[in-house]
Amino acid sequence: MHLIIQHIGQLLTLSPSPQGLTSPRPSPKALGEGGRARVRAAMSELGIIEDGLVAIENDKIVAVGKTSDLKPKLKLLPHTKVIDAKNQVVMPGFVDCHTHLVYGGSREDEFEMRASGITYQEIAAKGGGIRSTVKATRLASREVLKRDALKKLDRMLMWGTTTVESKSGYGLETKTEIKQLQVNQDLNKLQPIEVVSTFLGAHEFPEEYRSQNFESGIDREGYVKLICEEMIPKVAEAKLAEFCDVFCDQGVFTPEEATKILETASNFGMYPKIHADELASVGAAEVAGKVRAVSAEHLLYPSQTGLDLMKQAGTIAVLLPGTSLTIKKNYAPARKMIEMGIPVALATDLNPGSCTIENMPFIIGLACLYLGLTPAEAICAATYNAACALKRGDRIGSIEIGKQADLLIMDIPNYRYIPYHYAVNYVKTVVKRGKIVVGTS
Structure with missing residues (x-):
């Protein structure tokens, strides 16, 4: 083995039943593709081992347990690096499962407008918001988009994020949508964070x-046809995205339109996700349940029927408290979801308009303060459950034998410091695929 982290103050395995060197627990893959997200009390089971040890060989975790139990059994080779993490926390890398990473331009002018009392919807109605970024993204070259995204990823890595979902959506034409997704592919070759495309x-x-020739002022049918008959087939043919998402809400796509798009994408091999009921209760959570979406995201105003359908479908609720903070909106009913048995994940929603937050510890703090999550629930939501929202819970999101070695060493005495000091970066070392990519010890 090439890396051993020993004498860990708190080792957060995120395994309900931490096992030692010779007894790996069954892979979550056996429970369902991509792992099964945790619900209710299981979200609080961090699988903490005191005076812990993790051993890594190549990109995989090969031993997890107490230092006193495992150290005598491990053979150190000349190239083995040993890190002493006494009085520190080791935990899985953060999984930011909802971002709009790749875009052109910026919208600080809109931030000032919102600060003066103008709402997100009012700005959008005047041609700002998403449409403003669409103009800038269409004009930006692939190289410029890549350069700007790399800067963001560098900062996210320093805060402990090891996997990021990145959506297109600032092209709204085939050429630019493909350009955004191609940038995601480029990013995976240039830096350590895994970028997952939607x-x-x-x-x-x-x-x-948009034309007054149509009753609503929009050729809705024409654009949905373009998405279903041109964009989705081309994206699928080029294998540019694993997931397909739709913004189903007031003023954007209807439940019927969202259903058509997501069912079309599913037929082309993409897993469904949905921006759901962020601005108003429009029936988007119901769509999530009916199409068996992997995740429904935002969910500030879901109906009870929608939540019931999501629970039945096993849809993960990806909650984005940074956006509520930024646009001064309500927060999602997280406690209700947890008590119902709906799995909850957390993400930044990094985007140029409604949330420019890039670090997951800050989101964990907001989740505890405004969503009512406990520190343990928030950590589960930002690691293992977030990995499940990207169908990767079988290989990342927890520290278990056989899983990919994506983990953090944090210079804190216990995990509660993460939300307690949520504006402070305590990340000392980041390990991605078994390699130290931030820090030296």
């Missing part, structure tokens, strides 16, 4: 489909 052509209606 196609979001149904993020808004573009200017060229």
